[in-house]
Amino acid sequence: DKTDLEVFMxxxxxxxxxxxxxxxxxxxxxxxxxxPFLFRRREFFLxxxxxxxxxxxxxxxxNLFSFSGLSALTVLLGLTYGVLLMCAQWxxxxxxxxxxxxICATIYxxxxxxxxxxxxxxxxxKITFWGFLGILIAVPVMLISGINKKKGxxxxxxxYFLPLLIALICSGSLGVVQKIQQGSEYKAQAxxxxxxxxxFCFTVSLLVSLLLKRGSTKIQGKxxxxxxxxxxxxxxxxxxxTYLAGKLASAVFFPALNIGxxxxxLLLGFIIYREKITKKDVLVLLLAAASIILVNL
Numbered sequence: 617d618k619t620d621l622e623v624f625m626x627x628x629x630x631x632x633x634x635x636x637x638x639x640x641x642x643x644x645x646x647x648x649x650x651x652p653f654l655f656r657r658r659e660f661f662l663x664x665x666x667x668x669x670x671x672x673x674x675x676x677x678x679n680l681f682s683f684s685g686l687s688a689l690t691v692l693l694g695l696t697y698g699v700l701l702m703c704a705q706w707x708x709x710x711x712x713x714x715x716x717x718x719i720c721a722t723i724y725x726x727x728x729x730x731x732x733x734x735x736x737x738x739x740x741x742k743i744t745f746w747g748f749l750g751i752l753i754a755v756p757v758m759l760i761s762g763i764n765k766k767k768g769x770x771x772x773x774x775x776y777f778l779p780l781l782i783a784l785i786c787s788g789s790l791g792v793v794q795k796i797q798q799g800s801e802y803k804a805q806a807x808x809x810x811x812x813x814x815x816f817c818f819t820v821s822l823l824v825s826l827l828l829k830r831g832s833t834k835i836q837g838k839x840x841x842x843x844x845x846x847x848x849x850x851x852x853x854x855x856x857x858t859y860l861a862g863k864l865a866s867a868v869f870f871p872a873l874n875i876g877x878x879x880x881x882l883l884l885g886f887i888i889y890r891e892k893i894t895k896k897d898v899l900v901l902l903l904a905a906a907s908i909i910l911v912n913l
Contacts, residue, residue: 625863629860629863629864632856632859632860633856633860633864633869633872633873633876634876635852635856636852636853636856636857636860636873637872637873637876637877637879637880638880639849639852639853639856640849640853640873640877640880641877641880641881641883641884642845642849642884643845643846643849643850643853644877644881645881645884645888646842646845646846646849647842647846649838649839649842650663650839650842650843652833653831653833653835653839654831654833655706655710656828657828657829657830657831658825658826658828658829658830658831659825659830659831659833659834659835660825660831661821661822661824661825661828662821662822662825662835663835663839663843664705664817664821664825665818665821665822665825666840666843666844666847667843667846667847667850668814668815668817668818668821668847668850669818669822669847670843670844670846670847670848670851671814671818671847671848671850671851671854672811672814672815672818672851673847674847674848674851674852675807675810675811675814675851675855676811678807678811678855679807679808679811682807683807683808684804684805684807684808685802685804685805685808686805686808686812687802687805689800689802690797690802690805690808690809690812691812693793693796693797693800693809694808694809694810694811694812694813694816695812695813695816696793697790697793697794697797697809697810697812697813698812698813698814698815698816698817698820699816700786700787700789700790700793701786701790701813701817702816702817702820702821703782703783703786704727704783704786704787704790705783707779707780707782707783707786708724708779708780708783708787710776710779711724711776711777711779711780711783723780723784724780724783724784724787725874725878726755726784726788727783727784727785727786727787727788727790727791727874728754728788728791728871728873728874729751729788730785730788730789730791730792731788731790731791731792731794731795731861732751732791732871734791734792734795735795735865738795741865742865746910747910749910750871750906750907750909750910751871751907753903753906753907753910754871754874754875754904754907756903757875757878757900757903757904757907760896760899760900760903791857791861794857794858794861794862795861795862797809797858797862798858798859798861798862798863799862803862806855806858806859806862807855809858810851810854810855810858813854814851814854857873860873871907875904875907878900878904879901879904
């Protein structure tokens, strides 16, 4: 039986998981304002620099109150995390420019399988029969969520698949690096670990923007406002997720976070954009609920 303290910590972890999924969904909604900025143009990377710059500033403030040192391992893991973070975003952007958004988003979400299965292989985290069943149910949840009945103008080139596969691997690898950092003797340096990654991403985004030509769409105040909010939410999600990666079993944390994001995205779409909830959406909600319950059994 669990002690009162363990039950309390489980409740805190569940609330943090809810907050992280919510912030990630709101961040995705705000990022819609970045759509006019084309990849391979200066403005796109300037917006990315603004996102990571604000995130870095927020993380720096957090570190002022909770700095626990900066070991060589923390810096190394932070740089590794930063490279994966940048690659996941850049290659996913390339994939979206060549493939259908629904298909790309669905396949990209499968990244959670990498840290989930690695938890069982490298950290001896047990996955029950019901847990495996829940993970299997997660597959049709994300596939169904990506189905679009509307036909496009023409065939979609298969050139999107390779960059999408790279983005998926990088995204999933982020969770593995989080597990490694939280499993090390320097796990208390999580804030510094994320800060190193964000500063790296900010620096690279800014440098790349200087090497590219200007696009036809100018950056406006509302874009910078959205970038600031996205940066703050992004930094918060990374901090929360790194903490939870060390507290929750991979088979619980990563599927719940991704599927929770789908649920919140559906709700936000209904509330903000007045999108109708279809029979497909109801099916996704039911299957997602079943998956999360089974994984937690």
